[in-house]
Amino acid sequence: MLTGKQKRYLRKEAHSLKPILQVGKGGINENVIKQADDALEAHELIKVSVLQNNMEENENTAEQLTAGTKSNLVQIIGNTIILYRPSRNNRQIELPERGR
Structure with a gap:
């Protein structure tokens, strides 16, 4: 679960992303989830x-999707939906600390 501070940081990072x-008429299916999963592994924030x-x-x-x-x-x-998941092999985004 993300804290408010971490969500604000990720929103700022996602601002310039395309x-x-x-997701269209077909909605969410296995193929869309697989594509999102691959994109999250590669980019962490999509x-x-x-x-x-x-x-x-x-x-x-x-x-x-989540x-x-x-x-x-x-x-x-x-x-527009913004999703985040840390990469297993290629961490790129360093989140702000939890708590104080």
Whole structure:
């Protein structure tokens, strides 16, 4: 679970990122989860764009993605979901300390 301070830091880091993945009419399936999982392993922090033709609510889509990839939801803003998961082999992002 991320602290508020860590989420603020990750939102700042994600600001300049372009969406890596798009979720459309088909919604969340195994292929989308696999792509998100691979992207998280490579980048740790990703933006996912939810297209207008997706029938699911963005919150449900985010919940399915975080559960499928075992990642942390950083933010949902409009039709964009920001996810974070530390890489197993290639850690790039150093989060601020928990607590004081």
